[in-house]
Amino acid sequence: MLDIQTFDALKGGNVLYKALAHPLAAVAMEQLTARLAAGGPVGLFDPDSVAPPLLTMYPALPVGRLFVQDVRQIGTERVGLVAEAMTEIATSGIRTLLVAGFDADRTVALLRAFVPAEIDILSLDEVKIPAERLTNKRRYLDPLNFAMNYAFFRDEDGLSTRLVTANYWAGYGATDVRFWLRLYDRAGQILAEWSEPAPKGAGGVAFDSREVRARFNLSDFTGQLFIHAVGVAGHDVVKYAVDTIGAGNEQSLSCTHDANAWPSARYAGLPAPRADERVILWVQNSHGSAIPKGGIELDRMGAEHPVALNEEIPPFATRALDVSELLPDLRWPAQIEVRTGRHIVRPRYEVIRQGRTRIAHVNVEREGLAADPGIKTLPAQMGRGFLLPFPILPRGQYRSQVLPTPMAEAEDNLPLRIDVFDHQGKLAASKFLGCLPRDHATLVDLDDLLPADALQEFGGHADLVYDFAEGGDANGWLHALMRYERRDETHAAETSFGAHIFNTLMTYKGEPQSYSGPPPGLSTRLFLKLGGEGRHSFSHLIYPASGPWHEMSQTQLQLHDGEGVVLAEAMIAVARSGSMLVRPDLIFSAADIAQAGPRGYVIIRDKTCRLFGYHGLIDAEGRFSLDHMFGF
Template identity: 45%
Template sequence: MALPIQTFSNQSGGFSYFKALGHPLAVTGGAAILKKIRTARRAAVYDPLGQLTAFSALHGLRTDDFTDCFVRDTFLLNEQTLGHDHRPVTELAHADIDVLFMPVFDAGLLLDQISGLLPAGCVTVTLDEMRIPGRLLTNKRNYLDKLNFATNFAFFRDEAGKHSRLVTANYWGGYGAKGTFLWCRLFAGSGDVLLDFEVPLQHANQTVVIDSRQLRAEHGLSDFCGQLFISVVNGAGHDIVKYVIDTGGGEEEVSCTHDANAWPADLYAGLPAPMADEKVLLWVQNSHPVPIAASEIGLNLMGDNNIAWLDEEIAPFASCAVDVSSLLPNARWPQQLEIQAGKWFVRPRYEIIKAGRSRINHPNVERNDLQHDENIRRLTAHLGKGFILPAPILPPDEFVSECLPTPMSTAQTSLPIITVAYDADGNEIAREALGNLPRNHTRQVDLTALAANIPAGGGHVELQYDLDANGVMDGWLHALFRYTDKRSGHGADTSFGAHLFNHIMTFRSEPQSYKGPPPGLSTRLFLRLMPAPARVFCHLTYAVCSQWHAYSSTILELKNAAGEDVSRTAFSIPANGSRLFFADEMFNATDLQQAGDNGYILVRDSTCRLFGYHGVRQNSGFALDHMFGF
């Protein structure tokens, strides 16, 4: 069963309560609260906000730790929590207890309300006793403010010649934040704490780089493979910690992947089964301060209800590499897997090992709150192409580009999909209707073959709903895109979902933007630079639902590590077209040297929303994933 915690709402965003309970610095306080409850003669609980179950899940409160559960909501009086019948809080005065536990933060007002009901000599215990240090709070007046828990986890390792480099920008400073810094904790694979450290953010929009090799050198660390917890203090504008992780094993092996989704989910999907000559590892990294019991995490073939459960306990904040073939030995690409995650971890990484090389990508959140929406079909006349999922078709003389549509909600019993290929100038060159794919399909699309007539510079593909096929349309269309470098055989995976792009009519929250309500069409994408011999490249798509500006008005702003402008250049992309460029083709060597290895390029366009992928070529190494914006 999934952890009984609320992590995210698609209407209101992420919840802070579970983050406050599970913050690494709150663990000691949580244990002290449990000790007070368990050493009491008789303890009871007053649960005014319905949060007892979540506290129990993350800190191990047991049914026999207390005698009564009091509530204030009359509609809850016929229910139970942790096996205890609910009692009205008005009966509290007659309770034979010496400790009353309230699982709430900022408990002052709630304590005042029941002060006249407390039995003589009764001591109250609240979650305010497990608050993290005040200097780590952005809003000290409201403990559960989302900005107090702008946190995330990152897969992070430095072992056997493999290293990690996390890069982001101080975009909080761009929203006026002052005195911002990162508080970080590095966990070993065992879940033990290796290191606490802070990263000051002195300049708005400066680059933030955390390199595993530098941490090892500065702190004398031995090999590690675990996770990095990141908390933004004194932020503004965003409670989401976005980053790119570059992982590698020398100049011949590179891999890059997008940030983790900071809110643990019940399900993830889009995990590829291995090819015959591959090993696929799913990195399960516990995001909570309690162990994951055996048989809590499972894998199944997409569309198959037979789940293979991991028969292994995973310690708090620990990491476990699960060989997919150990659970599903007969699974083979292009089959895809569903991850039964139970809200135990943020969006995980998977690692593909082939011919001595490895590459890393992430599955995506599989939503369980959607259903078929006939409005998508009914409103087609107003939505143009409707939902679009764009991805690169890389230059066909150098790369093989492939696509595997991935069911990404429990509602998607079938996928009605059409693929449309465009050259860089926005001309449609091919299309193929895939029909109404079943949930357990293995229909892999060779995009290079589909777009056989595409010019040497490549173009892009758009996955769209096929309105002539009777399938499920819920607006959550996803796919996994796989690219193979013909020169070296090295590959890269990336996956994402569909949106409405560049359309004046709105449909619920679409077209999305990085700031403001829909349509809010603008672009602000982060393209990090890297030390030589890496060559950073970018693929931008100007997808258009029906009709928008004939050309984009795109500006590349080259910045140094302090976020200061070094140079800029402008170009335009035709509607329905794309642009593939290397950083060293857009800026001269002098400007790039001034920007430095830790500089970046900000892709700006105030006239449209571009969708971007960033990549790296390094000797025979190659990597690619989608970009983040802010």
């Protein structure tokens, strides 16, 4: 288990972790390790408790002594080393002192005044990434210096991937955004490395595996693409959507989104396979050190009998793990917990059935998140409280199912109800699901809740909500996996999402969540890519409401071209607790769609309410994909 703190729900990401994990820092760390090993005994001066992440992420560092400045820390243990007073450095016998910090000139000068000249003093400034990769060159640990992420990237066996996003940093004042990219193969070896400018304005950005393959004359590959955005403002996260597209005899179509740049100890929401399926977990090492044997484990959710993968995974390598290798008898709708020791960022998984594949992601299982008794006693102003909204696709063509997924290590029950609404916001059905145990396999099929003729043409949506009719606890981190299948069983898609409080004036612990600024978040800005090559994009747009709010939304659709220029606008209105299937090709003219081009996109904007959406692609043959959208 890597001893690292990566993300806090209130404070955001740990920039120290990202600075240590950057691939260029990993290369520099190898060089520093060799230099330290050649120089004799090494001590680490650690005034800010950097030793745990540093020495667990880079266990080859030859550190034998640990020195601290705070007298209260003397005698404490960090990563197997007992902390000594920094006043012992001079007589310790070490030959090199490594300062565990960046921008360490003042600290080095302080130490140099009393450390003997024969002891060499170095710092983590030795592993800084090049200055041209920094947004703020004056302060290395500025979060904006590490706007980075990983993407599952493949061009193999008739499948390609296309990553799309926008230069949303331009909306916060950035004028010169650039991307530095590195592509790794399955073995963790570098296939390609390049830089690419973003559009000057809020233009679209696309990285297509077919274009990368041709540009660098590559053969088939599956691996991960590292993306570092430089010159950014406002956001230190690279958000994106990525499509998996089949060609020729390969008829798959699927989509997922950004990986989160911070690894977790556990992930949940991985489905067990049906008897006619294979489920592949794509284990992608996010760090410059190998994942040791036994570092990855799978367990049936709630069983507490994890099974380890008994092999090492090299730095930045990709391993396709068929879950049946470790859990051969487990079947859908059982769900799997993934234990990763914080070695990987949120991984993708792939379901293969009848020669077609669909890709989705697991979710971060929170550690240290306890039940919140305040949720049980939320006042009337918060209405139904936390909602997990998800689409019900038009039932004439599609079957919709939902599987609630525990998403905290301490979560042992889920007291739930499902409320179903038609597209006009009218309640169509409601059912108490019970107080589900952690190891439940309760799959809710909307066909079992609704009359045969309900929601046939326009679909609707459902909300999972907490219901304490039979007791139970809640933590506000309610998640579920949603699965959609065509009635003719030719194509399927799945996605997952978590609960929030939607559209209330009063707030509770940061809810309703805001994209930027303090809560409540009562406006909408969602990114919807366009289609292309015979495929059309769509959004299943939902107006979730925890309590009373505006009866109708006032939603603006803005069609942008690849440079961020607005070409056309349209207004729509979604009923409170209702939904709408939005297709840009049916709203905007064919000429405007063509002018928008392959990097064009639609911004869904509403200043009166918070909408939520799921997006995907669809073609004339009935292939479709679906995942939840992102905003900025």
